[in-house]
Amino acid sequence: MERFQNYIKEVIDWNDHIKTFLNSENIDRNDDIWGKLNQLTDVIEGISNPAELNQEQLLNLQQQVDHLHEDLESYFTKRQQIGSIYMNEPFVNIGEHKLPPLPYSYEALEPYISREIMRLHHTKHHQSYVDGLNKAEKNLKEARTKGDFSLVKHWSRELAFHGSGHYLHTIFWDIMKPKGGGKPSGALLQEINKYFGSFDAFKKHFTEAAKAVEGVGWALLVWSPRARHLEILQSERHMLLTQWDTIPILVLDVWEHAYYLQYKNDRAEYVNNWWNIVNWRAVEERFDKASQLKWKPF
Numbered sequence: 001m002e003r004f005q006n007y008i009k010e011v012i013d014w015n016d017h018i019k020t021f022l023n024s025e026n027i028d029r030n031d032d033i034w035g036k037l038n039q040l041t042d043v044i045e046g047i048s049n050p051a052e053l054n055q056e057q058l059l060n061l062q063q064q065v066d067h068l069h070e071d072l073e074s075y076f077t078k079r080q081q082i083g084s085i086y087m088n089e090p091f092v093n094i095g096e097h098k099l100p101p102l103p104y105s106y107e108a109l110e111p112y113i114s115r116e117i118m119r120l121h122h123t124k125h126h127q128s129y130v131d132g133l134n135k136a137e138k139n140l141k142e143a144r145t146k147g148d149f150s151l152v153k154h155w156s157r158e159l160a161f162h163g164s165g166h167y168l169h170t171i172f173w174d175i176m177k178p179k180g181g182g183k184p185s186g187a188l189l190q191e192i193n194k195y196f197g198s199f200d201a202f203k204k205h206f207t208e209a210a211k212a213v214e215g216v217g218w219a220l221l222v223w224s225p226r227a228r229h230l231e232i233l234q235s236e237r238h239m240l241l242t243q244w245d246t247i248p249i250l251v252l253d254v255w256e257h258a259y260y261l262q263y264k265n266d267r268a269e270y271v272n273n274w275w276n277i278v279n280w281r282a283v284e285e286r287f288d289k290a291s292q293l294k295w296k297p298f
């Protein structure tokens with residue numbers, strides 16, 4: 001009988017463990033898998049005294065646990081695995097881009113970037129890129145459906161403008177953090193030293209590139225999967241002068257909305273201060289993933 005009791009205890013623990021996991025992965029409460037887990041919980045809770053369970057009831061319970069096990073396996077195989085993170089959605093449907101939440105509070109980057117800038121930048125500017133990208137994707141889908149491409153030039157421009165705006169800002173939030181700064185380490189530092197000579201030489205080049213962006217735009221540290229080295233680029237607005245076929249690793253927003261309320265026209269001070277909030281761990285992770293891409297060199 002003790003064996004039965006131990007088994008029931010194991011099932012209860014397992015059930016709790018899976019629920020904690022689903023919670024941590026933000027799996028929708030309406031998802032099938034929650035329903036199945038809750039069914040099992042009901043069964044377990046219905047067992048008032050495990051010692052009184054007969055052979056047949058125990059077999060029944062075992063069967064239910066086995067089925068749930070299989071369901072969970074196939075559920076997680078269907079979800080796309082990226083690194084050790086399971087993604088709820090393997091891709092973004094047409095016109096369904098969403099504003100990503102900031103990985104910290106609006107005031108977290110103070111005194112280097114004020115709360116007011118972060119709030120406006122995220123909720124107004126980034127949101128408008130998301131909306132513009134969704135609108136462009138939907139209109140291009142409509143053009144494909146109707147076979148009417150008379151406005152293709154306009155929507156392609158919108159797609160590039162808002163798409164780059166959405167993707168670059170999404171990276172921008174992630175590659176900053178409170179109490180950041182310092183230097184990267186590991187493979188990224190090695191590549192920086194190899195290509196730019198030293199971290200200081202790279203930092204000087206990136207700083208100068210950011211300060212000298214014509215009008216509004218970005219400074220970007222990119223990895224070229226073809227040349228297999230890093231590079232520093234400037235982008236006017238979001239998409240002009242962009243070197244395609246590269247992957248942004250570190251990006252700095254030098255649009256006026258990113259600093260003007262606090263720094264007025266002193267972009268240089270903003271760029272200098274920005275180095276204090278770089279999240280190098282996030283940059284290293286981007287580099288690790290990006291550098292796995294390899295194409296034939298020419």
Ligand SMILES: [Fe+2]
Nearest residue numbers: 125253255258
């Ligand atoms: Fe921006």
